[in-house]
Amino acid sequence: MAQALLEVEGLTKRFGGVVALEDVTLRVHQGETVGLIGPNGAGKTTLFNCVTGLLRADRGAIRFGRRNPESLAGLAAHHIVQRGIARTFQNIRLFGSMSVLENVVLGTYQRTHTGLWGAALATREARQEQQWAAERAMELLELVRLQDRAEALGASLPFGLQRRLEIARALASDPVLLLLDEPAAGLNPVEKQALLALIQRIKAQGLTMVLIEHDMHVVMPISDRVVVLDYGKTIAEGSAEAIQRDARVIEAYLGVPQRGADAAR
């Protein structure tokens, strides 16, 4: 089997007495779209938080990189982005009082080189980079079909469009791996269809994705592979069809009542 792009091995994370993740293993290969499903509290968002450096795992390894996989343990969040991992949030986290364009421009930050002081001094290089960032941001706004709203404030967009903006902002860092945390949550059926089409477009560009999602109508058509978490453990893994027939998955989803909010909150 080819070398994985993202390799999570034996990852364990506890919050006090609660085990959010227990010995979780996940491999994501270049170009793949992996659906990550499981009931609320199964540890899906916690897994994203560990990979992106917001949380530190108690045990286990996270390696990332195609040719020379590198451990992400102990790296600050902004250094992990530099290595090519971007994400969106379940509860959208836009900069509400900044414009749509500014939100995406900020996403390009780690692709620029002048740094904060150069930016403050408005050197020629910094101005050229700002120009570049604005153009790149407009391209991404076109990709998510928000080019006409560039000057609107982030908070003024309807919910469905805020999700798209968040995806554009994540793409602005030019990631190798995109982690989408419940991108379809709270969307109406029309918005869901549009989102699905957007994810397909991103996938067609060859981006590797991991997608947390409850809605099987979203997960199944786009996932090459589905991984099921329950109580912090991987309980099943396989093609979308196989997962839908898996008895453990059916039990985890149908037999157990929902256990409150996601553990990561």
Next chain:
Amino acid sequence: MNSFELLLQQLANGLTLGAIYALIALGYTMVYGVVQLINFAHGEIFIAGAYAALTVILMLSGLALPWWAVLGLCTAGAVLGCGALGWGIERLAYRPIRRAPRLNAFITAIGMSFFLQNALMLIFGATDRQFPTLIPLVRWQLGGVTLTLIQLVIWAASGALMIGLQGLVMSTTLGKAMRATSQDLVACALLGIPVNRVIAITFMIGSMLAAVGGLLFGLYYNTINFHDGYLVGLKAFTAAVLGGIGNMPGAMVGGILLGLLEGLGAGYLSAQWKNVFAFAILVVLLLFKPRGLFGERVAERA
């Protein structure tokens, strides 16, 4: 001097004081914006700026340099010194407890204020220090109103700094990063923005503005005392609250408004009661607009 001239004179005096308050208030409000911390040591940073400028002036006193050269060098000394001080305070006192409960940071800030007050007293003495009149004493009579060159310098310097700061915050990448950090620090980190550096730079810029405020204060009043940091700092904090803490244009307007109110209070009521007058206005305003004049951003966060 007729009553209209008296009014104009008090407004001119108030505007001068208000410009200094505004420069200091910006530091309170910028720091609050990015880390939701009231940096109580900011008043001490302000007066440290005045002392740093004084130190440079005294060091240069034997060289017989022209006054504008001394002014330039002492500005540079104050700005660099306070920038370093602000950076150091953030790095050593506030950053280690950034994830701790809000009350810890609050108490640390008060402790830092006391520490700096006493450090300044030990280094520069407890008594008033004479601050040289660097800027020539030029006066103009416009109608019945007297304007001095120092006042014009204060207005011009604060105006230029405020316009520059507004440009920096609204249109540069650094400014965008600062505004974004103030809204969602975690989302910023996940876009690859080095939030710790953004916060450190915010402290530095706020401290540099306070340093200029300190220098201008020294030039205007000609004596400085380590206690001034506390009282003037409190007034500037009041100005920031008046404008809506976290809102930069609010801090500018709040500072100037407070200066004008004090000027009028001193002119028409009693100079001794000017503090009461200023704070009373604040209390009344906050009764009706608890978030200050332009405080929507706090409302959004709460």
